Amino acid sequence: MLPCFLLLISPLFCFSCLLILPLGLLCPSVCICMDYHTIDCRDQGLPSLPSSFPLDVRKLLAANNHIQTIPADLLLFYGDLIYLDLKNNSLTSIEEGTFISSSRLLFLDLSYNNLTQLDAGVFKSAEKLIKLYLGNNNLSEVHEAAFESLSSLQVLEMNDNNLQSLSVTALEALASLRTIRLDGNPWICACDFANLFFWINENAKKLQKGRILHACNIISFHA
Helix, strand or coil: CCCHHHHHHHHHHHHHHHHHHHHHHHCCCCCEECCCCEEECCCCCCCCCCCCCCCCCCEEECCCCCCCCCCCCHHHHCCCCCEEECCCCCCCCCCCCCCCCCCCCCEEECCCCCCCEECCCCCCCCCCCCEEECCCCCCCEECCCCCCCCCCCCEEECCCCCCCCCCHHHHHCCCCCCEEECCCCCCECCHHHHHHHHHHHHCHHHECCCCCCCCCECCCCCC
16 A cells, blocks of 8 residues: 555656646647647748647747648637747638637747638738738739728738739728738739828838838720
8 A cells, every 4th residue: 555645745746747748738730839838830841830739839830831721610629829820731711700719829830831711801800910921922802991990010911922903991991900012013003002102101110121112014005
């Protein structure tokens, strides 16, 4: 029979083991879990995000893969996530409701993907988001209400897309904006661009040095 003090210690020992095991059990085999809060799945050729992570993950690095979609329930189950890097993947769209539970998300990098449009309220509930990177996609349409929840956003990059026009209403929703990139788009000389041009002149200090829009394209119509 074990001494009484060992009987008391054994349950505590077992419980401590349970606290240690989950990290290894929940960490996807293709990723590196440096701790419970940081998971690195970069450069693994993944077609999709792994199905499970430690529940209290805060920083998820998944750049340089072949991920095609962001699971609509990702932030529902991982509500502590504050940093999400999906740069250089194969995303073509963002499902409605993807960011519905993203109230803690601060950093989101979706650059170098194949996104073509941003719908109204696509970032709904991400009111704490500070940095949003959308450069080097195929964006051709941004709804005027796409950024309506992003009152805390300070950095927005939409450079090197296929934008021919952009509603100033979309930008006016960004009350905390400090830095924006819009260069590298095939802007068309039309009323929308005139409004955008005036907005840029009024907010020139927010454009990165050397990243100013110099011109738009004149479209000729033939009978």
